[in-house]
Structure formats: structure tokens, C-alpha cells
Amino acid sequence: MSNTNNKAKIKEIFSSIQGEGLYIGTKQLFIRFCACNLNCDYCDTPFLPDNINERNTFFEFTPDELIEYINKKFDINSINYISLTGGEPLIWNEFLAEFLPKVRTKFYLETNATITENLDKILPYIDVIAADIKLPSCSGIQNSFELHNQFFKAIKDSKIDCAITRQYDCNGKKVFAKIIFDHRITDKEIESCIYIAKMYDLELILQPRMIDNELSIPNQTIINVFDKFSKRYKNIRLIPQVHKFLDIE
Numbered sequence: 440m441s442n443t444n445n446k447a448k449i450k451e452i453f454s455s456i457q458g459e460g461l462y463i464g465t466k467q468l469f470i471r472f473c474a475c476n477l478n479c480d481y482c483d484t485p486f487l488p489d490n491i492n493e494r495n496t497f498f499e500f501t502p503d504e505l506i507e508y509i510n511k512k513f514d515i516n517s518i519n520y521i522s523l524t525g526g527e528p529l530i531w532n533e534f535l536a537e538f539l540p541k542v543r544t545k546f547y548l549e550t551n552a553t554i555t556e557n558l559d560k561i562l563p564y565i566d567v568i569a570a571d572i573k574l575p576s577c578s579g580i581q582n583s584f585e586l587h588n589q590f591f592k593a594i595k596d597s598k599i600d601c602a603i604t605r606q607y608d609c610n611g612k613k614v615f616a617k618i619i620f621d622h623r624i625t626d627k628e629i630e631s632c633i634y635i636a637k638m639y640d641l642e643l644i645l646q647p648r649m650i651d652n653e654l655s656i657p658n659q660t661i662i663n664v665f666d667k668f669s670k671r672y673k674n675i676r677l678i679p680q681v682h683k684f685l686d687i688e
């Protein structure tokens with residue numbers, strides 16, 4: 440029985456091509472949830488509902504209403520994954536716990552990897568977790584490593600067989616961590632990222648920060664940072680955001 444009070448605020452729903460991370464280039468249906476528990480310095484994601492500015496709207500759905508909307512507007516069979524993005528989708532964990540089991544498709548969770556509440560109810564339905572590791576130097580989030588450690592530990596310790604240490608669990612779940620960096624990245628931050636990556640055997644994606652669709656740092660600095668990581672940790676790739684080059688959403 441659906442709970443009609445269990446509603447989520449959703450900023451937008453659209454079909455596009457994944458522009459970052461390991462699944463770059465795949466066709467996805469993006470559900471962008473409103474609200475975020477962080478406030479990163481570089482955030483340019485339009486996730487905020489703003490009732491004051493009438494041009495900036497949002498939808499409010501129960502899980503059943505969202506399913507009906509998606510089925511009516513999109514051809515789910517033509518997409519690779521439904522991407523749960525934001526903002527921070529895990530803020531809406533009660534909503535997700537009811538919505539996810541009702542939809543038979545592959546789910547891709549884009550998360551800032553800081554919320555652990557109710558993860559057990561959500562993880563069984565997620566196929567890919569694209570988690571962030573926030574660098575204080577670039578994001579301005581100061582206690583990020585502690586929060587990320589708790590997040591990855593919660594996945595590792597969860598009741599489902601999500602063997603993050605093997606990258607794939609029996610259901611083919613994949614977890615990787617994305618690091619947005621610029622010239623301010625410190626050796627201590629690199630140290631902390633590698634510590635977490637080794638602890639949970641994470642594949643790391645280094646993503647240079649972009650400003651107005653341009654790389655924010657020179658190519659040589661990017662390569663130098665990549666070299667510092669790759670000398671100490673092999674399971675790493677350097678992948679810039681492609682959707683900004685293509686100028687797609």
C-alpha cells in the first residue's frame with residue numbers, strides 16, 4: 440500500500456548521456472532530487488527549488504506518481520540506467536526505499552557519500568554507486584574524509600552482499616569514487632584519498648574541476664596530480680566531464 444505522505448521534491452527529469460565517471464557515454468534517465476546536505480564551493484548544479492523565483496520550479500511526487508510520470512513520458516527500455524542524482528538523492532531515503540523496489544530497471548546512484556541512514560533499504564536495488572570523495576581544498580567541505588569513511592564502511596558492513604572490496608557483488612553492483620580537484624589539492628589530501636581507496640578497494644576517478652565549461656587548471660598540473668596518485672594507486676583513471684565539452688545537460 441502506497442503512503443501518500445511519502446513525497447519527494449524533484450527538480451527535473453530528463454534523458455541524456457552520462458557525462459562523467461566510469462559509465463560515461465551511456466544513455467541515462469536522470470531524476471534530479473532537490474536539496475543537498477552539503478554546500479560545495481564549486482556547486483553549479485541546479486537542484487534548488489525556489490518558490491520565490493517563478494521560473495525555478497520543482498515537482499512533488501509520491502513513488503507511484505513518479506512511476507506513472509516516467510512511464511508516460513519516457514521509453515525506459517531505451518535507456519541503460521535511471522540515474523538518481525541531485526542535490527543529494529539519499530536525503531530522500533524513505534521515498535527511495537518505497538520507489539526503487541517498484542521499478543524493474545538498473546539504477547545508478549550519484550551521491551556525495553556522506554549519508555548512511557537507511558542505506559540497507561536502498562542498496563539492494565542499486566546497480567552502480569558513483570560516490571564522491573570531497574577534497575576540502577576544492578569543495579570547502581572540512582570533515583569530508585570522516586563522513587566518506589563512514590559511508591563506505593556502511594556499504595561494506597551492510598546486510599546485503601555488497602562486497603565493495605571486490606568491486607562487484609553477486610548482483611553485479613559497482614562502486615567507484617570520483618574526486619574533483621584543482622591546483623589547491625594537497626599531498627595530505629592525496630594521502631587521505633588513497634587511504635580510503637585502499638581500505639575499500641575503490642576504483643578512483645580523477646575529475647579536474649571545470650569552470651564555465653573550461654578546465655580550471657593547466658593540462659600539465661592535471662597530469663602532475665594524476666602522476667602523484669597513480670604512482671601509489673593503480674586503480675585510477677583521469678576522466679574530465681564530457682557533457683560540458685559537448686554542451687549537453
Ligand code: SF4
Nearest residue numbers: 475477479482526551
Ligand atoms: S554535494 Fe553536489 S549537489 Fe551537493 S552542494 Fe556539493 S556539488 Fe552541489
